[in-house]
Amino acid sequence: MPKLKRLVLFTSILAAFALAFSAGGCWDRREINELAFLSCAAFDLEGGNRVLTSEFIRPSAAGGGERGGGETLPQRQALIVSNRNKTFLAIGREKALGLPRRAYLAHTAAVLVGEEMARYGIKEVLDFVDRNPEIRRTTLILLTRVPAREVLVRAQSGLEKTLGREITGLHKWVQVSGYGYIPNINDIFFDLSGDAGTTVLPVLELSPQPFPPILGPATATGGGSPAGRAGEPETLMTARLNGAGLFYHDKLVAWLDxxxxxxxxxxxxxxxxxxxxxxxxxxxxxxxxxxxxxxxxxxxxxxxxxxxxxxxxxxxxxxxxxxxxxxxxxxxxxxxxxxxxxxxxxxxxxxxxxxxxxxxxxxxxxxxxxxxxxxxxxxxxxxxxxxxxxxxxxxxxxxxxxxxxxxxxxxxxxxx
Structure with missing residues (x-):
């Protein structure tokens, strides 16, 4: 009889495990074509409202608008969404009203903090980022002297398709110059939790850089020989590091050139x-x-x-x-x-x-x-x-x- 009881118990446990595995299904699946991947986010304060501007990757983008001669100008492969509300979480939920995909934050490369938000205190930004289970503490963080939204919207690049990827590249190579250093969220928590309660955030700004003239359509001159006509040079507003901000506790108090x-x-x-x-x-x-x-x-x-x-x-x-x-x-x-x-x-x-x-x-x-x-x-x-x-x-x-x-x-x- 004891052997029979043990056999029944073993069979019941085995059946329970089989039922648990078979009942899992795919109820929590996330199809990649239903996700909007966040690359970079900008946090601002305007009056009593918080402003959150997000850069989502556009996977179907062609990569640039065609110009004369088949040349293309750099164009970011991104969708910009900006909203304002009383809290950052409320803004995040509000984005669902105009975003046809579920926002996916695990691949966020960087966050930008505007000057007004920084002087008010970055505690809200750090709290919002750290509580979110998708955003990693390895996400880079930078400061702007103007509203961070302005930098995120206007930045262009001839090499990378998103500002997030641009900042990731800067983080990798900027220390070659000795003038720059880009910390991540975890670095800032470590600094502000230290004895002095201070930290340094690098400043990201827009820098105008020339883009080569576009070769225009051929025209007939003289005896009808074709000639290429160069257009006017373009100007790209690229992102670059320039100086840093000094923080006491969570507030911006001074600048470094x-x-x-x-x-x-x-x-x-x-x-x-x-x-x-x-x-x-x-x-x-x-x-x-x-x-x-x-x-x-x-x-x-x-x-x-x-x-x-x-x-x-x-x-x-x-x-x-x-x-x-x-x-x-x-x-x-x-x-x-x-x-x-x-x-x-x-x-x-x-x-x-x-x-x-x-x-x-x-x-x-x-x-x-x-x-x-x-x-x-x-x-x-x-x-x-x-x-x-x-x-x-x-x-x-x-x-x-x-x-x-x-x-x-x-x-x-x-x-x-």
Whole structure:
């Protein structure tokens, strides 16, 4: 009898599993031709209303409008949808009134935040993005000096089909310049949850760039020979990075220009590569390509008061010279290394002064103080933004020139 009971129990469990698997069906399926893939979103504040502008990928787009001679102008493969309401969730539901497909957010590449929204506070944006189960924390986030909607609507590109893909490409290659860094949502949460509660967001702006003239239809001239007629050059409003915004807690409080942004990046180890244009003889320049950069931020106590220290070590290669300086000589190399260190120090000092004026410790001094002197940090934590404004900081930069390219001596007229 016990064996029979075990057999019945086993059969019942097996039947239950079979029924569960067979009952699953496809009730929650998502057909790809019924989805609208979101590529980029822009968050703005206008008066008491929130504005959400979305860029959806148009998979059936031809990729451009045809012009004379069969040429095409760059045209984004996207549909722009913009709505306003009291909350971002209400806007998301309102989009369904005019969108013939279900919005799918898992492939969102980037979000833009307008200046007015940033000054009001990006807490709402971070909350909306983080609560949504489809949007990943790896989504990139940027700032605009104008309404983010304007940048999203007007941006064009001759290489990528959507602004989202354009920003993804910038994120991959912009650190080669040393002037740019694009964080993701998780980076911002990490920064704002730190000791100082500050962060830096890069600024995305529109930049007019020329587009080659279109070859017009052939015409007969003279004896009837065909001739191509070039049209007027076009102007594309492309997206580019230029500077950054300083945030205290979740609010925008100040701006960094391009040089100051790189000054901040030196200290926070965000520079993977960079180019320094340094003065040479007779109002000429030399170009040094930075191939390695390492920085360290520390805090010491002197006279009962904290003092900050920044140490930076860089290495570079000489890749261009407009003067006739012989860099096979040690004194020439030492002079160039001194100029390298001076320019980097100047950029760091400028960024540090701007951050001090705004009371935003984006250099990590608060965290360094907390780790080394926790008792002192507990005393200063509540007013650290004010303490940071008067924090003395010493900057030390060590620069090394490793190579001078394929030659050490420059070519000169008449030289053999």
């Amino acid at each position: 391009q040089e100051q942004t790189r000054g901040w990046a030196w200290v926070r180890n965000k520079v993977k590569s960079a180019m320094l244009a340094l003065p040479c003889q007779e109002n000429s320049l030399v170009s040094v390509n930075i191939i390695s950069s390492q920085a360290e931020t520390a805090i010491d106590m002197q006279g009962g008061r904290p003092q900050g220290k920044i140490k930076v070590k860089v290495e570079g290669d000489l890749l261009e010279e407009q003067c006739y300086q012989d860099f096979t000589k040690e004194e020439a190399v030492k002079s160039l290394e001194s100029r390298m260190a001076a320019q980097i120090t100047s950029e760091i000092s400028s960024a540090l002064n701007q951050a001090k004026m705004a009371g935003t410790d984006v250099f990590g001094f608060g965290g360094a103080l907390h780790r080394r002197y926790p008792e002192v940090w507990r005393q200063l934590e509540g007013r650290w933004n004010e303490e940071f404004k008067k924090l003395p900081v010493t900057i030390s930069v060590e620069a090394k020139l490793r190579r001078t390219g394929m030659t050490g001596r420059p070519w000169q007229p008449g030289a053999r």
